[in-house]
Amino acid sequence: MRLQLRSRCRLPSRGRGRKVGSALVAVAAAVVLTLENPARAQVVQVDTSHTFYHEAPTRSNMTVYTPGVDLAVTPAEWVTIRGGYEADVVSGASVATKAGPAYQAVNPGVDVITTASVKDFRQSPRGGFTLRKGDVAYTASYTYGTENDYRSHSIFVGARTDAYEHNTQFDISYARNFDSVCDRVQAVNDTPPRFRALESSAGCFTDDPLRRRRPLSIDGFQASWTQAWTPTFATQLVYTAQLIDGFQSSPYRSIIVAQGLKAQEHHPDVRVRQALALRFNWYLRPLKVALRVSGRVYRDTWDITSGTGELELERYFAEGLRLAARGRFYKQTGALFWSDDYTGGDAPLGPKGQYFTGDRELSPFWSVAAGLRLTYAIHPTAKPDGGTARLIGIFTDAKLGLSADAMQFSYDEYTLAGTPITNARAYILGLTAGGAF
Amino acid sequence: MRDQKGSRSLLTIAALIALGGLGCVTVKPQQRSVLADPIMQFEGDPQASAQLRHAIDNREGSYGGGGVAGGGCGCN
Numbered sequence: 001m002r003l004q005l006r007s008r009c010r011l012p013s014r015g016r017g018r019k020v021g022s023a024l025v026a027v028a029a030a031v032v033l034t035l036e037n038p039a040r041a042q043v044v045q046v047d048t049s050h051t052f053y054h055e056a057p058t059r060s061n062m063t064v065y066t067p068g069v070d071l072a073v074t075p076a077e078w079v080t081i082r083g084g085y086e087a088d089v090v091s092g093a094s095v096a097t098k099a100g101p102a103y104q105a106v107n108p109g110v111d112v113i114t115t116a117s118v119k120d121f122r123q124s125p126r127g128g129f130t131l132r133k134g135d136v137a138y139t140a141s142y143t144y145g146t147e148n149d150y151r152s153h154s155i156f157v158g159a160r161t162d163a164y165e166h167n168t169q170f171d172i173s174y175a176r177n178f179d180s181v182c183d184r185v186q187a188v189n190d191t192p193p194r195f196r197a198l199e200s201s202a203g204c205f206t207d208d209p210l211r212r213r214r215p216l217s218i219d220g221f222q223a224s225w226t227q228a229w230t231p232t233f234a235t236q237l238v239y240t241a242q243l244i245d246g247f248q249s250s251p252y253r254s255i256i257v258a259q260g261l262k263a264q265e266h267h268p269d270v271r272v273r274q275a276l277a278l279r280f281n282w283y284l285r286p287l288k289v290a291l292r293v294s295g296r297v298y299r300d301t302w303d304i305t306s307g308t309g310e311l312e313l314e315r316y317f318a319e320g321l322r323l324a325a326r327g328r329f330y331k332q333t334g335a336l337f338w339s340d341d342y343t344g345g346d347a348p349l350g351p352k353g354q355y356f357t358g359d360r361e362l363s364p365f366w367s368v369a370a371g372l373r374l375t376y377a378i379h380p381t382a383k384p385d386g387g388t389a390r391l392i393g394i395f396t397d398a399k400l401g402l403s404a405d406a407m408q409f410s411y412d413e414y415t416l417a418g419t420p421i422t423n424a425r426a427y428i429l430g431l432t433a434g435g436a437f
Numbered sequence: 438m439r440d441q442k443g444s445r446s447l448l449t450i451a452a453l454i455a456l457g458g459l460g461c462v463t464v465k466p467q468q469r470s471v472l473a474d475p476i477m478q479f480e481g482d483p484q485a486s487a488q489l490r491h492a493i494d495n496r497e498g499s500y501g502g503g504g505v506a507g508g509g510c511g512c513n
Binding site: 277401 | 463464465466468469470471472475476477479481482484485488489491492493495496497498499500501502503
């Protein structure tokens with residue numbers, strides 16, 4: 001719950017030497033200008049979130065640190081202005097050349113799997129606003145993303161309304177991405193089975209004659225219905241559709257497609273994805289536990305279908321302190337053009353038409369995950385004289401969260417030249433903090 | 438063709454009746470203390486949820502159906 005300020009607001013202290021994107025600076029400047037004009041109702045909300053992801057399956061490893069900060073200012077009840085920044089600091093090694101067991105059997109003694117070190121830094125400043133009138137809220141935002149080999153411009157518009165005495169909420173939104181992927185310039189007469197993979201991101205988004213930009217557009221639509229049925233039971237139904245058009249392969253990955261011939265991964269240009277999720281949120285009074293159950297089904301035009309089941313239990317253990325335990329099961333089929341070896345072998349190996357991939361996320365697999373989340377929220381008690389109570393003299397409201405999740409992946413068909421991956425585990429740590437003043 | 442139109446109309450009427458029926462579901466404002474609690478929000482911490490989803494989405498072939506903030510406003 002956000003508290004309203006009636007006295008002068010303070011700006012959040014700046015991080016030591018942290019550079020943020022120009023868009024964020026612009027939003028911060030707008031916030032300063034807003035705060036200079038005292039309003040009757042002002043709320044400033046700052047949230048920061050940090051996620052660490054690590055996995056080290058056979059022959060590869062990946063560590064990603066994702067810091068993020070968001071600032072929201074509500075100078076009047078009818079408007080909220082937001083600015084934020086997020087980054088991905090990526091390091092590790094990924095599979096650069098993928099082959100399957102049939103090829104390895106014909107070429108014993110040759111290590112056909114190669115890996116390449118990966119280092120990347122994605123930065124993503126964002127800004128937006130929400131306008132409210134009665135029970136309806138309209139939101140618009142813009143996000144810019146930049147990394148060594150990828151550029152992204154994303155716009156988002158959404159509307160939300162409450163109905164039936166606030167027991168029902170409908171939410172619709174649309175997002176559009178205008179993205180560019182760096183790729184290698186290929187020989188004029190070459191066709192995909194002879195395309196060569198991008199060696200590195202050096203020269204990307206410059207005038208380098210050996211680099212080119214491949215467009216990628218994404219249209220996304222989402223609609224949701226949230227319903228409170230009883231004082232302790234609510235549901236949410238969410239439908240998502242997405243149309244992706246453009247270059248969707250990894251430009252760095254090569255696939256052995258025939259004896260002695262390797263080519264850059266080649267995916268179809270168009271993909272339409274749809275997902276439907278249903279969530280239940282039920283407070284069990286005798287146990288003082290919130291039980292959350294959710295299920296999701298997914299299908300796309302690459303013929304991947306998947307199902308996801310999630311279960312979460314959360315309980316207060318002290319004033320403001322709550323602990324959640326969660327579990328997740330996920331299973332998907334492979335893409336129509338997925339094959340662990342395009343050079344031949346018995347089914348399900350062998351060529352699958354004009355497309356080929358080495359992406360394990362397009363292979364059939366299942367995963368299980370389990371995790372814990374600890375949240376501590378502080379709401380300072382109001383002063384006896386009616387003044388606003390503040391934590392360490394600043395915050396009217398504060399929150400701290402810690403989470404840890406572990407995931408285990410089990411690949412039905414994906415191998416590295418016949419060697420199955422049995423140790424694909426990922427560990428995800430999260431830290432969040434937020435405050436209002 | 439006529440059958441298709443008929444079943445579509447039937448579906449539309451059923452949806453409208455269901456939508457109108459939602460008005461019968463009334464949780465009064467004074468009964469919403471539990472629904473308004475952070476423990477009952479579908480997307481209690483949107484930033485943390487988005488980051489976790491970002492990490493998971495990059496390891497799976499699926500996408501979408503993510504949570505939407507809400508669940509109870511505790512308002513009048």
